[in-house]
Amino acid sequence: KAGVTQTPRYLIKTRGQQVTLSCSPISGHRSVSWYQQTPGQGLQFLFEYFSETQRNKGNFPGRFSGRQFSNSRSEMNVSTLELGDSALYLCASSLQGYNEQFFGPGTRLTVL
Amino acid sequence: GQQVMQIPQYQHVQEGEDFTTYCNSSTTLSNIQWYKQRPGGHPVFLIQLVKSGEVKKQKRLTFQFGEAKKNSSLHITATQTTDVGTYFCAGPDNQFYFGTGTSLTVIP
Numbered sequence: 529k530a531g532v533t534q535t536p537r538y539l540i541k542t543r544g545q546q547v548t549l550s551c552s553p554i555s556g557h558r559s560v561s562w563y564q565q566t567p568g569q570g571l572q573f574l575f576e577y578f579s580e581t582q583r584n585k586g587n588f589p590g591r592f593s594g595r596q597f598s599n600s601r602s603e604m605n606v607s608t609l610e611l612g613d614s615a616l617y618l619c620a621s622s623l624q625g626y627n628e629q630f631f632g633p634g635t636r637l638t639v640l
Numbered sequence: 641g642q643q644v645m646q647i648p649q650y651q652h653v654q655e656g657e658d659f660t661t662y663c664n665s666s667t668t669l670s671n672i673q674w675y676k677q678r679p680g681g682h683p684v685f686l687i688q689l690v691k692s693g694e695v696k697k698q699k700r701l702t703f704q705f706g707e708a709k710k711n712s713s714l715h716i717t718a719t720q721t722t723d724v725g726t727y728f729c730a731g732p733d734n735q736f737y738f739g740t741g742t743s744l745t746v747i748p
Binding site: 561563570573574576584585586618619625626627628629630631632633634636 | 653671673675681682683684685688728730732734735737738739740741
């Protein structure tokens with residue numbers, strides 16, 4: 529069974545730009561969660577989607593948004609990038625939400 | 641909001657020594673999960689504990705869930721260089737909360 533894939537793996541953007549990250553979950557997994565990982569703040573929950581609906585959202589500004597498609601693939605978008613958005617963005621899929629989470633390799637975003 | 645703290649933040653051990661990381665939640669958890677993240681890698685699920693006082697073992701790793709379901713621990717016996725990485729506990733509430741992590745360095 530193929531694992532969770534994320535594209536792109538690396539991204540460099542400048543302040544004010546926007547970015548879209550993509551995540552393909554394990555086949556059959558309907559829940560996709562997104563996390564931001566930084567050295568100072570650790571792993572922070574962004575949001576979780578299940579069957580195309582956002583079920584939960586973390587404490588991030590509205591610049592961070594996401595969506596899930598009917599095939600369970602998910603995208604997250606960050607608009608008006610700030611330097612502090614530089615981080616590793618991880619997505620994780622699971623069968624039904626907060627059970628065992630299978631993480632993708634992450635997208636390393638650098639904002640200059 | 642809920643907080644999940646882990647101590648210590650960093651731990652250096654000589655190969656063969658034991659290691660323990662402690663996880664404390666500000667609220668009662670329905671379950672607790674442990675993940676390991678190797679340097680440069682992504683978190684990988686290790687185990688899930690559900691019952692109060694539950695203890696589970698995986699070879700040299702022993703996981704424990706507290707009686708009040710607010711704390712947990714991971715103990716590694718006789719560490720090896722392959723144990724290097726950051727260990728996170730995580731628990732669900734209205735969202736999924738990861739602990740602050742314990743970074744383990746094993747000195748050969």
